[in-house]
Amino acid sequence: MKELRVNGHLPGATIPRGGTARDNKTGSWRTSSIPVFNRAVCEACPRPVQTCPTYGESCSVVCHRDCLLCWISCPDACINLENGCIGEIDLDYCKGCGLCATVCPRGAIVMISEEGKW
Amino acid sequence: MPIQTKVERRVSAVTGNQALSRAVRQIDPDVAAVYPITPQTDVAEGLATFVADGMINTVLVPVESEHSAMSACIGAAAAGARAFTATSSQGLAYMFEVLYVAAGLRLPIVMANVNRSLSAPINIHCDHSDSFGARDSGWVQLYSENAQQAYDNLIQAVRIAEHSKVLLPVMVNVDGFIVSHAAESAVLLDDEEVRQFIGEYTPRFSLLDVDHPITVGPFDGLHGYFFEFKAAQVEAMANAKQVILDVGKEYGALSGRTYGFFEEYGLDDADTAIVVVGSAAATCSSVVDEMRAQGMPVGLLKLRSFRPFPAEELADALKYVKAVGVLDRAVSPGLAGGPLFAEVKSALFDADARPKVASFVYGLGGREFRPEHAREAFASLFEIKKTGYVNDLVSYLGIRKG
Structure with a gap:
């Protein structure tokens, strides 16, 4: 009977360690645009906001330190926090979906075309 | 424990x-x-x-x-x-x-x-x-x-x-x-x-x-x-x-009960044989006993392992048989014959003395499989053995007519 290893891998593709999702740089799937964060716009957001540009009077979110809408919306958890504020966007994992730019009440994140970079 | x-x-x-x-x-x-x-x-x-x-x-x-x-x-x-x-x-x-x-x-x-x-x-x-x-x-x-x-x-x-x-x-x-x-x-x-x-x-x-x-x-x-x-x-x-x-x-x-891929029942000197899985094997073996008592060299292969499919061993066990009937308690609409039939026929394709193979579909939805159905299958196989032709590739055993 033959040995069942595939190219050094174990049967069933089990990997003998955890946290392996980090190895998969999903940013390589990004096709068209990258998010660019404008810190000045984010910080210029009045605290607390009186009339939320997105949700109006019904908005219960207090911007901007307590906003973090982009952070919580990112499906790939690639928006990093620094001291409770939005920090760098990790492009290793960003797929360019643009959800962060869509949810930002102040337009502090804009999607810029990456075309020509490939 | x-x-x-x-x-x-x-x-x-x-x-x-x-x-x-x-x-x-x-x-x-x-x-x-x-x-x-x-x-x-x-x-x-x-x-x-x-x-x-x-x-x-x-x-x-x-x-x-x-x-x-x-x-x-x-x-x-x-x-x-x-x-x-x-x-x-x-x-x-x-x-x-x-x-x-x-x-x-x-x-x-x-x-x-x-x-x-x-x-x-x-x-x-x-x-x-x-x-x-x-x-x-x-x-x-x-x-x-x-x-x-x-x-x-x-x-x-x-x-x-x-x-x-x-x-x-x-x-x-x-x-x-x-x-x-x-x-x-x-x-x-x-x-x-x-x-x-x-x-x-x-x-x-x-x-x-x-x-x-x-x-x-x-x-x-x-x-x-x-x-x-x-x-x-x-x-x-x-x-x-x-x-x-x-x-x-x-x-x-x-x-005291040894198991393999299949059980051979009267296959040694059989010239016609049935391949079957599941409970119908018991009915078939009683028919084989009865027909052998009348001097007819019939045999039975009761398949136990469908996956892995023992193609070589099965072909070897059936190598002296002239006509094989494969009983399927399932259909594959559009396929010529039942699923087990297709696999058995494929296994026999490269056999030196390739037996003729016919498909018998039976027992769908629990329709009773009776000794006369096994006899009917063997009667078809005798005809195939005699003529060397499979006239009816697929037969339904026990289906109501009209």
Whole structure:
């Protein structure tokens, strides 16, 4: 009977360690645009906001330190926090979906075309 | 450690389902996730009773569907547990996508499938459409002729599945109602004998071992090794052939009942033969006895292992036969003949003296298979042997005319 290893891998593709999702740089799937964060716009957001540009009077979110809408919306958890504020966007994992730019009440994140970079 | 009990005598009157649930009690799996479905229901009930009475240490997961049952077994098996489930028909169909996951992750789950037809029209009786449909899912498939074989197959299934060169899930098939609900005598092993035979299971990894984390079921993209892992699965299925023989022999030394890929019945000097799986093999063997008493050299091959399919061994066993009839309790609309017929015919294609092969579809939706149907099949085979032509490639046995 033959040995069942595939190219050094174990049967069933089990990997003998955890946290392996980090190895998969999903940013390589990004096709068209990258998010660019404008810190000045984010910080210029009045605290607390009186009339939320997105949700109006019904908005219960207090911007901007307590906003973090982009952070919580990112499906790939690639928006990093620094001291409770939005920090760098990790492009290793960003797929360019643009959800962060869509949810930002102040337009502090804009999607810029990456075309020509490939 | 299983709890030693003195419930069973060595000879018992059991239904197929009772034989299965008693085998499970003796195997004492760590986890059983079962959803009841006719005609499997009293396997689930028997198991629940054993758990409620504290006779086994099994954690019984009362899942809300068969899809969940198989998913729970996959989780449990990935955690290093011995996992068991049982189902029938629509339940197996509902498990379909997770059957491939269990096999692909190489988890040695054991399942009893009590064969029943697939809707529509809705029908609760036996045919093999359910398990034949899961043919390519990567599960080892064993078939049982009676309650005794259901019991024996289930115990051997644990050893086959967990063998380090196999690591594949095993499905033990038992004909619904015909075997599952009919009481017959069966010789059951003592608890201690079963415990010794199956041994302790030492999984390679456990998903719950937080000190040694593992990744189970990682994404394998376009540039991964999906193709190679599938080829390794095929390799494991090929390895299962030797393991089935070894385990069958070892079980024979323990119980007096040795198992292989199939049982040859009067094949030595037969010039016509029938190939069949499941309970109809018993009917066919009585017809073979009767016809042989009248001087007709007829034989029977009772197939036990459908996956892995023992093509070479089967061709060798049928090499002196002139005409072979393959009985299928399933249909594949659009295929010329039943699914088993296609495989047997393919296995015989390269045989030096290639026998003529005819397909006989019988027993769909539990339609009774009677001795006269086996005689009818043999009569067709005699005609084929005489003329050398297969005039009717596919015949339906016991179908109503008009």
